[in-house]
Amino acid sequence: MIDIQNLTYDYPGRRALDNVSAQIAPLTITALVGPNGAGKSTLLRICAALDRPFAGSVTIDGLDVHDDPRAAHRRMGFLPDFFGLYDDLTVQQCLRYRAQAQGVASSSVVAAAQRAAERLDLTDRLKEKAGTLSRGLRQRLAIAQAIIHDPKVLMLDEPASGLDPEARIALAAVLRRLRDDGMTIIVSSHILAELEDYSTHMMIIRDGRLVDYAPLGQAAQTLGRVRLRLDLADRSDALETALHQIADLTIISLDAGHAVIEMADDSLAHAALLKTLVGQDFKVASFAPDRLGLQDAYLTHVKSGAPQKITAGGSAGVSLQ
Template sequence: MIRVEHLIFDYPGHRALNDVSFQIAPGTITALVGPNGAGKSTLMRVCSGLERPFAGRVSLQDIDVHASPREAHERMGYLPDFFGLYDEMTVRQCLEYRAAAQGVSKEKQCEAVDLAAARMELTDRLSQRAGELSRGLRQRLAIAQATIHNPVFVMLDEPASGLDPEARIGLASALKTLCAEGMTIIVSSHILAELDDYSTHILMIRDGTIIEHAPLHDLGNAPGEHVRIAVTLAEPDPRLPLVLNAVPGIVVERADDRSALLSTNGGATTRQALLKGLVEAGLPVVEFSAERPGLQDAYLARMRAAGGRSAISPSK
C-alpha cells in the first residue's frame, strides 16, 4: 500500500526523521505512537507530500508522492492535528466544497456527500452550520471531508484530541467502518487506550527513528515477553495445581481445583506445552486464554528496551 524508504528530514539544527523505513499493508489501522517531538507529525506531513524530505522516498501504490503529488493526493486523505472548518457553511456545503476541491465530478458530488455523511453519522446534520456543531461532530465532519473522495490511504493526526469518552467511542466505530470499506489508516495519538480499541498494527517512533513496527497480536508471541494465562475447568479437579507446577517455565500465581492464573516469559512454545499437558492429563479445560499485552504495555516495554522515556498517556 504505502512504502517509506530511508527518509531523512531536517529542521534547522535538528534531525526530525533519521533513516525511516517501513511498509503499511492494505486494510490495516496503524497506531503511530511516540513521545512528544519524536517525529510523528513530521512523518505524516512528509508522507502526505506537504514536506519534502532531504533524502528518501515515499510511494503510494507505486506512485512517488513527491514526484507526482497530485496523482498521490487523489488516493490519500490527511487530517492534521489542527484543522479549520468554514463555520458559516452548512455541513452539506462543507462537504460539497471539499468534494469539488478533491476533483469529484459534479455529477457524483451529491452521492459522495451523502456517503461521507452517512459514514460519519452526520446525515441528520447536513443542514446545520459547522459552527454550531459540538467538538466531536466537528471532528467527524473533518474526517468526512478528508475521506469524501474515497481515498485508499488515510492519515489522521490526533483525531481524538479534546473529545469526551462518548465521542471517542463514536470515533473508533467510524474508523473501523472506514477500514471495513477498504481504507488503510494511520492514526497518531497520545491516548493509548483509545488506539488499542481499533488498531491492528503499531508503529513506534522515538527521536526520528523507528523503534517497532508489528501487528498488535504478535506483541506477546516473542520469547521473553511476559504473558498471563487464565485456565478454567468445566468441573473441579484436584490435580490441576499439580499438573501446572510440573510444566517448566510457568509461574503459578493462583490455583485451586477449578481455575488458575499463571504467568510466563517463555513465549508460544511454553504455552503450547502447558496446554498439551492439561489435555493429556485429561483435565476438562473450557478456558485457556493468554492475555495479550495492550498497546500501553507494549509501548512502555519497547521504549524501556530502546532506552527512551515515555511521554504518552495511557488514558486521558
C-alpha cells in the same frame, strides 16, 4: 501499500527524522506512537506530500508522492492535528464543497457527500451548521471531508484530542469500519489508550528514529505456540499441581487465582485443558489469549534500547504481543 524509504528531515538545529524506513501493508490500522517531538507529525506531513524530505522517498500504491503530489492526494486523505471548518456552512455544504475541491466529478458530488455522511454517521446533521456542532461531531465532519473522494489511504494526526470518552469510542468504531471498507489508516497519537481498540500495528518513533514496527492484536505466538491467561472465580492452591500434570504446557506466571501459560496453538488442546480444569472443580472465570496492552508493548520496546532494522510487513526484534 505505503513504502517509506530512508526518510531524513531537518529543522534548524535539529534532526526531526533520521533515516526512517518501513512498509505498511494494505488494510491495516497503524498506531504511530512516540513522545511529543518524536517526529510523528513530520512523518505524516511527508507521507501526505506536504513537506519534502531532505532524503528518502514515500510511495503510496506504487506512486511516489513527491514526484506527483496531486495524483498522490487523490489516493489519500489527511487530517492534521489542528484543522478548520467553514462554520457558517451546513454539514452538507461542507461535504459538497470539499468534494468539488477534491476533483470529484460534478455528477457525483451529491452522492459522494451523502456516502461520506453515512460512513461518519452524520446523515441526521446534514442541515446543521458546522459551527453549532460539538467537538466530536466536528471531528467526524473533518474526517468525512478527508475521505470524500474515497481514498485508499487515510492519515490522521491526533484525531481524538479533546474528545470525551463516548466520542472516542464512536471514533474507534468509525475507523474500524473504514478499514473494513478498504482503507489503510495511520493514526498518530501520544495517548496510547486512544489507539488500543482499533490498531492492528504499532510504529514507534523516538528522537526521529524508528524503534519498531510490528503487528498488534495477536496472542503471543512463537513457532505455533500461544500464550493464554486463566482466571479463577475462587482461588485454589491446587491450580499449580493441576497445570503441571498437563503435557506440553509451560507456566509463565502463576498464583492461586490466576495463571499465564504457553501451549500449542490448537483449539482442541485448549478445549481439553478447560474441560480438565472444570472437571476437577476449578471455577474458571475466564480463559483467553493473553495480550499485552498497547501501553505495555510500547513501554517494553522503548526500554529495549536502540532502534532496530525494520523488515517489510514484519517485526523488528521481539514481536508486539
